[in-house]
Structures are given as C-alpha cells and as structure tokens.
Amino acid sequence: MKLGLIGGTGPEGKGLGYRFAIAGHEVIIGSRRPERAAEAASEVAEHASAATVTGAANLDAAREADVVLLTVPYTAQAATLPDLRAALEGKIVISTAVPLSFEGGKPAMLAVPEGSAAEQAAALLPGARVVAAFQNLGAAKLWKAGLSLDQDVIVCADDAEAKSQVMSLAEQIEGVRAVDGGPLTAAHYVEGITALLVNVNKRYKKTTGVRIAGL
Amino acid sequence: MKLGLIGGTGPEGKGLGYRFAIAGHEVIIGSRRPERAAEAASEVAEHASAATVTGAANLDAAREADVVLLTVPYTAQAATLPDLRAALEGKIVISTAVPLSFEGGKPAMLAVPEGSAAEQAAALLPGARVVAAFQNLGAAKLWKAGLSLDQDVIVCADDAEAKSQVMSLAEQIEGVRAVDGGPLTAAHYVEGITALLVNVNKRYKKTTGVRIAGL
Numbered sequence: 297m298k299l300g301l302i303g304g305t306g307p308e309g310k311g312l313g314y315r316f317a318i319a320g321h322e323v324i325i326g327s328r329r330p331e332r333a334a335e336a337a338s339e340v341a342e343h344a345s346a347a348t349v350t351g352a353a354n355l356d357a358a359r360e361a362d363v364v365l366l367t368v369p370y371t372a373q374a375a376t377l378p379d380l381r382a383a384l385e386g387k388i389v390i391s392t393a394v395p396l397s398f399e400g401g402k403p404a405m406l407a408v409p410e411g412s413a414a415e416q417a418a419a420l421l422p423g424a425r426v427v428a429a430f431q432n433l434g435a436a437k438l439w440k441a442g443l444s445l446d447q448d449v450i451v452c453a454d455d456a457e458a459k460s461q462v463m464s465l466a467e468q469i470e471g472v473r474a475v476d477g478g479p480l481t482a483a484h485y486v487e488g489i490t491a492l493l494v495n496v497n498k499r500y501k502k503t504t505g506v507r508i509a510g511l
Numbered sequence: 512m513k514l515g516l517i518g519g520t521g522p523e524g525k526g527l528g529y530r531f532a533i534a535g536h537e538v539i540i541g542s543r544r545p546e547r548a549a550e551a552a553s554e555v556a557e558h559a560s561a562a563t564v565t566g567a568a569n570l571d572a573a574r575e576a577d578v579v580l581l582t583v584p585y586t587a588q589a590a591t592l593p594d595l596r597a598a599l600e601g602k603i604v605i606s607t608a609v610p611l612s613f614e615g616g617k618p619a620m621l622a623v624p625e626g627s628a629a630e631q632a633a634a635l636l637p638g639a640r641v642v643a644a645f646q647n648l649g650a651a652k653l654w655k656a657g658l659s660l661d662q663d664v665i666v667c668a669d670d671a672e673a674k675s676q677v678m679s680l681a682e683q684i685e686g687v688r689a690v691d692g693g694p695l696t697a698a699h700y701v702e703g704i705t706a707l708l709v710n711v712n713k714r715y716k717k718t719t720g721v722r723i724a725g726l
Contacts, residue, residue, distance in 0.1 A: 404696070447724040450707065478710030481619070485703035492665065492700040495693030496723055507722040508711055509662040 300361025311438025326357030447505030515576025526653025662720030
C-alpha cells in the first residue's frame, strides 16, 4: 500500500514511516518543502534499509498515496489541510495529532472548537474518511529498530470499514494491538491520554503507552 | 483506617466499600437517607463477611472518617458537598466521579466549568485535600468476590503526601497498581478514559480497564 505522511519530516512522521516501511509499504514523506521531505525520506530509507521511501511536497504525497497519515502538529493543521481537500477526497486519512501545548513546561490540552484534532481534520476535509489513531505512540520508541511497542493503538472513526482497515494497519507495527475506541468523537479522550502519559513519563522517567485491560 | 463513602449506596460505593472492608478497613457507607445507608452497609458487611461496615448519614460519615471517598454521581455533587465542607476540612477526599451523560444511549462527557469532577469537588471543598482516583474501576468487577482487578488506578492530586496515601490505599485492592498521573488538573483525562472504556465495553462486550504500558 502507498502511505503518505503529511508533514512527515518530524519525529512522529519519521517514526511511523519507518515502521510502515519495514512492514513492506511504500512510504511517501510529505513536507511543505520538498527538499526537506527528500532528506527525511532518505533518513527513513536508510534506517529501514532497502524499503521504498520517497519524499514529496505535501500535495503530491496526498495525491499519490492510497492512505494518508496526518503528522503535522495540531497548530499547523488548519493552515495545511484546506489545500489538500480535493486530493484527499474519498481517501482514508488518519489523524495522529494531539492538541497539546507545553506553555510554562506544563502539558495542557488546547480547546478545540470541533472537540478534538481528529474532528477538526474531518471538518477541514469533508470528503475524506477520517480515522483517529496512533496519538499515544511515542516517536522515540517507533524509531528504535527492533523494539516491540507493547501497547495498544485505540482507533476511533465513524466509517466502520475505514476503521477496520486502520486497525489492520496498526497491527503491522510490532507489539501493537488495535482496539476499537468507538466513534470519531471519542478521539478527544484518546488525545487526552497523551497529555496524561506526558505527566507519567515525566514522573517515572519512562516512555509509556496505554493498554486496555480485560479484553 | 476509617473510610467514609459519601453517597456510597450505589454500585460504585458498595464495590469500593467491599474491597476496602476485606482489606481490613472500617467502612462507613454514607447516604442522604440513613436507613438506606444501613441497608447498603449490611449488604456489604455480609458480602465481605465479618468486616466492620456501618451506615450513616453523609454528614456523619464525613465527620467520623479519616479518609473520605466521594461516590455520589457527578450531577449530585454540587448539591451534596457544600454541607460537608466543615466536616471535611483538612481531610483527604477522593473524587471518583465521572461527568458522563448517557443521553440517547451514547456516552458523552458533560462540560465541567472547573475542568473535571475532581476539580469541581476541590472548588466546593476548599479546605479538603482532594485526590482523584478510582474513576476507571467498574463496579461489577469490584463487587465480584475473589476477582483480581488487573488494572491501574491513575491518581492525580496537587498534594503530594495525600496522593501517596491514596496510591497506597488503591494498591490494597487485589490486582490494582497505582500510577501517579500528575496534578489534579490531569483528572480530566482520567475521567475521559471512563467514557472511552464505555465505548470499548459496548463494542467488545467486556468490562475493561486501563493499564499504563512501559512502566
């Protein structure tokens, strides 16, 4: 499958790109600046060795990909997505963003009028099949070769078929179990878990994730 | 230790009362109506066999207890707590509530002006040492004799010493690990997890909980 990462040059984009490249997917790292995309792509390609990873302008990544992951920071989302609307029409678009601010060193959720970063993405991309996932996976763990993630990816969407596809995709990452978290409105709670994990990581000096117990 | 459960006659109050009774604590089930409290107390005492469980009016439970758990529904909190203010002065008060509505069969968080049920409790009880915990434990599992909970209790508070005491208390429930979730403002995220678990439970027909992975 061709996976496009919009704003994929940061740690989260590269980490997910790496994991999907080693799972055998064709990965297109998108950026506002194609030369930065190309740089990040060759970094990911080298890390994944021999996998097909290329860089492109965000719009080209959106056009060429079968499934798109949004790895732009939440605060850049409203400026980035409208230009991609036509290209993403009918496609599965995965929202990974968390509306988190670190003002004064303290993590705090920003108020999102739409309810969550994922619902904002859906509002900005009315023709896309938006699915929320991967918000709780730490970039450093994704990037670490051979590391089993050993955590859950909670997947929320209103489109059942798109949700199911993203759950399968998530489970191609070693040590990940996908859990159906309900409708897209529930993405708010999953995004909030990341804010909580930031507290826990700071307190325990670990990179933590979440598991649903009792399944 | 003497533990008081304010509004403890419902499934959550009885479930927690049972677990703390079998851990050897003296448990006082509080209610607006002392006769209902006495009924619930004898039910818990029988279930726990031989443990010291008594019923009392909420105000008496608040006065007599060393540590108090708020197990009134969120929507009754604002009407219940002001009368207990003086009795709870200086005491550890554990907020277990989740501001959840089930309108139209769909779980949704109610907007809480203070940020969370726990922060509302703190605002209503300015002299108390409010700690948020136990929001994600299902009442049915608590009540089930011999069942190991096998999940985490995420504890949030601004008072470090009170938080640490509540973490120890939580780990007296079989199969519970306490995790420091940060300041009281983080209770919002923990309360949100309950809304998410309601979705997961419905989808998978299980009673689920949460674990922090990677600690």
